[in-house]
Amino acid sequence: MVCAIRVRLAHGFPIGANPQPTAPSGILGAVNYAQLLLPDFTLILFGYLVCRYTALNRSVWQPVESLVYYLLFPVLLFQSIVKSPVDVRAASGLIGAGVLSGLAGIALAYSLPHWPWLGKRLDARDHAASAQVAFRFNSFIGLALAERLAGAQGLLMIAVLIGVCVPLFNVAAVWPMARHGQHGFARELLRNPLIVATASGLVANLLGFRIPVWLEPTVSRISAASLALGLMAAGAGMQFGLLTRSKMLSTAVLSIRLLAQPLIAFGMARLFELNPVQTTVLLAFSALPTASTCYVLAARMGYNGPYVAGLVTLSTLLGMVSLPFALGFLR
Known part of the structure; x- marks a missing residue:
């Protein structure tokens, strides 16, 4: 399937194109995708080992994470958006499916204290801090x-999803912890580098702007560095912490x-009749691990940071x- 997608994308299909690659299914498909994802998870493991067992400890990786988040990833997002055509009408289905899937996850996370067999066993503060992990x-x-998975078009599609979903999910993450203390929060969202890069990339794309040819090699090298460093930074940030705390809550939010x-994204893909490439990106988006910054937000808000880090x-x-x-x- 991946080879078929790459061939079609190499010929410049826009985001709304409707290629029909043959997808692996069942155990064979899972094994194929596990092999495809192995290099990325190897980089995560490498980052963890380097951070824990060499002189390149957490004090080194915190600046690296900031570099990736504030500079390298925004360049990657901007480049991936401006170099590919955007069919707004066709992309609306993917955006709708992604947003509704996320809202369903938020609703499930918020509803945990009201589940009759679970609610009474939950610590309210732990739930407020960990609800964000679910979406x-x-x-x-x-x-x-x-x-x-899908080359340049895959980057374009997930960049659009990130740009739409990051503000919504950040608001939903903060709301349970600080219903009364959100001073300046809207301003922080507007200054989020991923949102700024995505929005400016979309505007530049619609206006017909393209990165100058002489600048493309430099931008491409920055983009390539961002992926490797980003994955290693994700590994370096892993903490096992208090994994045994609130086992039922942990199981619920991770489930x-x-x-x-x-499963929700699979249903949304059917409901919105997404094409195979869009479905692949949406399913990958829906199954991603939670954000590494969840524990930072919880700690800054005065909640149990080590538990969320676990x-x-x-x-x-x-x-x-x-x-x-x-x-x-599912695919």
């Missing part, structure tokens, strides 16, 4: 996988993120199962 996503891993979300780590490890499940079995 936020790791942009580092998502961008790398989209490029591997929503890595099992319920792909959930982020476990989510990243379980992503090695959820992504082949979504792309192999």
Whole structure:
């Protein structure tokens, strides 16, 4: 399937094109996708080992993570958007499916305290801090996988999803923890580098702007560096922390993120009649591990950061199962 997608994308199909690659299915498909994803998860493991067992410890990787987030990834997003044609009408189906899938995940996460067999066993503060784990996503891993799965068009599609979903999901992440303390939050969203890069890329694309030929090699090298460093930074940020705390809550939020979300996305792809390439990107997007910044947000808001860091780590490890499940079995 991946080869078929790459051949069609190499011929310049726009985001709304309707190629019909043959997809692997069942156990064989899951194995094929697991092999495809192995290099990316190897980089994550490499980042973890380097951070834990060499002099390149966390103090080194925190600036690297900032470099990727504030400079390298925005360049990658902008480049991936401006160099490919955007069919707004065709992309609307993918955007609608992605947003509705995310809203369903948010609703499930918020509803956990009201489940009769679970609600009474949950700590309210732990739930407020960890609800975000159920619907936020790791942009580092998502961008790398989209490029591997569907080349330039995959990057374009997931860039659009990131640009639309990041503001919505960030608001949903903060709301349970700080209903009364969101001063300046809207301003922070508008200054988010991923949102700025996506919005400016879309505007430039619609206005017909293209990166000058003489600048393309430099931009391409920056984009390539962002993927490798982003994946290694995701590994360096893993913490096992308090994984044994609130086992039922942990199971619930991770099940929503890595099992319920792909199933919902599968239904949305059918409902919106997405083409095979869009379906592949949406399923990959829905099965991503949660955002590595979840624990940073929880800690800054005065909640149990180490517990959320443990959930982020476990989510990243379980992503090695959820992504082949979504792309192999569901796809």
